[in-house]
Amino acid sequence: MANYEDVFKKVVAHAKEYGFVFQSSEIYDGLAAAYDYGPNGVELKNNIKNYWWKSMVNMHENIVGLDASIFMHPTTWKASGHVDAFNDPLIDNKDSKKRYRADVLIEDHIAKIEAKIEKDVTKAAKRFGDAFNKEEFVTTNGRILDRQKQIDAINEKMNTSLSSGDLEGVKTLIEQLDIKCPVSGTNNWTDVRQFNLMFKTQMGATADGSSDLYLRPETAQGIFVNFLNVQKTARMKIPFGIAQIGKAFRNEIVARQFIFRMREFEQMEMQFFVRPGEEMKWYEYWKDFRMKWHQALGMGEENYRFHDHENLAHYANAATDIEFKFPFGFKELEGIHSRTDFDLKAHQEHSGKKLQYFDPELGESYVPYVVETSIGLDRMFLTVLSHSFREEKLENGESRVVLKIPAFLAPIKAAILPLTKKDGMPEKAREVMKMLQLDFNCQYEEKDSIGKRYRRQDAIGTPFCITIDHQTLEDNTVTIRDRDTMKQERVTVDKLHAIIAEKVNIAKYLES
């Protein structure tokens, strides 16, 4: 088994064991692709939301928030194009009866060729040592150039077929590449069909008086239909943005990789309304801004890359993904899309209401263009969790599992630990807890040996452990242990607030 699979399995097991993520309805054997966030998970999720909201809304005078309902008038989804075009190409293997996304089968095939390139590069780097120049190697080595050519040709065929709706072409490509079902090992495929990803439900008590509704597949449409409400009441001038965080639902054909692809998930989206003709300038601005937001977390610049779309969604004239190197490879974390005036124009036509902006500087009205940033909260959660998971061998021969989560995102900021349960230590510890808990999420723990308690806090990523011991009762000092270095320092109780505040300060992440 490849090592990354081992690591990923460990991350998933860790998420459950330490109260981050549970399978939904687990006592009934779970529901595929639905997950519940436990006590530590919900804290981490809230901290990520806060980081996004502060950066996008609080730090931008021209961006305001919204919390639109999940249920929307059904015409919304006709206008947005989701009823007709929000489809994935689906294919079944006749022997295993397993269902796949046809484009994902092809992408997985490409990923295998990419892995071979990666292997060649690693081998060459070892062989040439310090003299190795990766850029030169990948642009001149014959075998790598051949492999890259193969990838480009497959991508081109797939994109041409998908964008022209040529499903037969997609099937032919799968057959030409001799892609086999991972379960049955055969290439006995059905035809490729389109599958709409929206969940349908009914509103109303009686069958004949009810109307069909969809669970929103993106939060963005709640923003578009409220464009004028927000612009007028918040007195916004173009360019301006509307941001929201909320649930979205997609009936994914193949939901896999834990919380990476779910059927119910959460998005953090911002629609930025601009003058027609200025959208590419803003598209570049938001690409740069969002990449910096990710990189500020210090999870390695080399773990992010842009992936420009060739096969554009029905509403976009330019689109890129910010990809992150998950344990299972580089995958989409966030999308940045230039959505033109497609959505507002479509809602204008279907509702019969004008959705225009009078630009006082130009002295004219127009339907604004839109640049969107859209990130999955659950995927962001997975980047933080998987990147911060470490198994460390210690100098004394023991080992520990530690989550090296950026301190300001950690679920618990400080653990307050009386060394023993007697001699007034618990009472003193509660006093310290009371002093800190108003500003920081703290946890009081008195059970088990101090070593075991340190390990438990390491495993959930708590940046500080504060131990109250005999000396505390004499001179009001405690030991404060750093999660990453495991070093302990003795400080007076009145210094604790400042030490924690400095470490978990969100400001330095927002300034960069």
Ligand code: GAP
């Ligand atoms: N409003 C645009 C939009 O929804 P998208 O690329 O389909 O664009 C945006 O989705 C982001 O939502 C993705 O980059 C991803 O992070 C997240 N996302 C999409 N489908 C998801 C799923 N099934 N499970 C978890 N996150 C998902």
